[in-house]
Amino acid sequence: MQGLSLRNVTLKVKNQKKKTVYEGFGELLFTHFGFSGPLVLSASACLQGFDKDKYSAIIDLKPALSEKQLDERILRDFGQNPNRDVQNVLGGLLPRLMIPVVLRRTDIPPETKVHDVTKGQRRRLVEELKTFRLEITGTRPVAEAIVTSGGVKLSEVNSTTMASKKCAGLYFAGEVLDIDGYTGGFNLQAAWATGAAAGRSAATKENEEHGKTNQRSH
Ligand SMILES: Cc1cc2nc3c(=O)[nH]c(=O)nc-3n(C[C@H](O)[C@H](O)[C@H](O)COP(=O)(O)OP(=O)(O)OC[C@H]3O[C@@H](n4cnc5c(N)ncnc54)[C@H](O)[C@@H]3O)c2cc1C
Incomplete structure (x- = not known):
């Protein structure tokens, strides 16, 4: 997904104890090393314990829709294209570069005909779009920092x-x-x-x- 930028998404970061340490709405960007962009830079300010904690990023790709509304939207798209491959129908919901990733994560073969997608697969799709998860392994080195915390008290x-x-x-x-x-x-x-x-x-x-x-x- 390198080069892909997402707008109007919600980013939540949780620590090992599942406590939300950051939540924001805006723009993020997939890069050659992972992800960045305004939301991610702001989130990084809240991740200061990599030596003793682990962090997961959870991206809500459709924050304006509830799970039910999103499911209805998918059903509508599917209803209009029952004989097409699922990979060709998700373009209205997802950027092109994300479609294979989301389908892989939900175990839906890309060539599945829309009328063959099961209720369970559709539920997983909704779940994935609402909680696209990435494990955060660390920040970039200090030489690339936008701003450093710490200094004269x-x-x-x-x-x-x-x-x-x-x-x-x-x-x-x-x-x-x-x-x-x-x-x-x-x-x-x-x-x-x-x-x-x-x-x-x-x-x-x-x-x-x-x-x-x-x-x-x-
Ligand atoms: C890529 C990037 C993007 C950023 N984007 C934003 C943004 O969008 N919004 C925002 O608010 N902030 C942003 N920042 C942060 C912001 O630029 C800094 O917080 C701010 O510039 C700090 O100002 P400063 O004068 O304290 O330090 P600096 O701007 O770092 O200035 C220090 C100066 O001291 C000089 N210097 C260092 N050592 C010596 C020495 N021994 N002798 C003489 N001179 C020396 C350096 O060459 C440098 O010119 C960004 C930073 C980076 C790196």
Whole structure:
């Protein structure tokens, strides 16, 4: 499914104890290494325990439809094309690249005639479309990270001036701080806002120091 992008899907990530650690709606993308895209990048912020936990991604490919509505939709599509191969009828529901994958996962041979698809196979199809599951084996390396969590503790920084509370004359901004947000502009905003604040207060401090030196020399 490399290169395939899905829009308007729901992504849920559950940990080993089946607790939902992330849920979001939007866009994701299948890549040469696995999957990515805005939803996945946001989800990755919630997956910080790969050393002691396991995570599964569950994609709802049809979040606007309940299982019953989806089944009715499939029945309608099937009813209009009873003599065609099932693989040729799912195009209205699924992107072309996903059809063989979904059929394989539901054990429905692609050449099955639609009128031969059993109720059980149709139920599995609905289930697969509502809970397309992927086991997450890890994140990409830090060199490819969009943003890193961790850094200088916020409690050690004056949030108005961005000055260090521990070291006079030292200011922090952006990624070096222990602050990270979901993708979508929050990190750039944090870098610019803290950068502007740190720059202004460092310059003011510099001017004050300079002013004192000048006064002394007069
Ligand atoms: C591919 C990608 C996509 C992203 N997309 C988004 C997005 O859509 N929305 C969003 O909000 N955020 C996004 N981010 C995150 C965002 O870009 C960063 O959070 C933000 O740029 C951090 O700003 P910064 O100034 O702290 O650090 P940086 O932008 O990393 O700037 C640090 C600078 O310091 C320089 N530097 C490093 N070491 C030294 C040194 N020893 N001496 C001198 N200079 C040095 C570096 O070359 C660099 O220019 C993205 C990041 C990446 C990588």
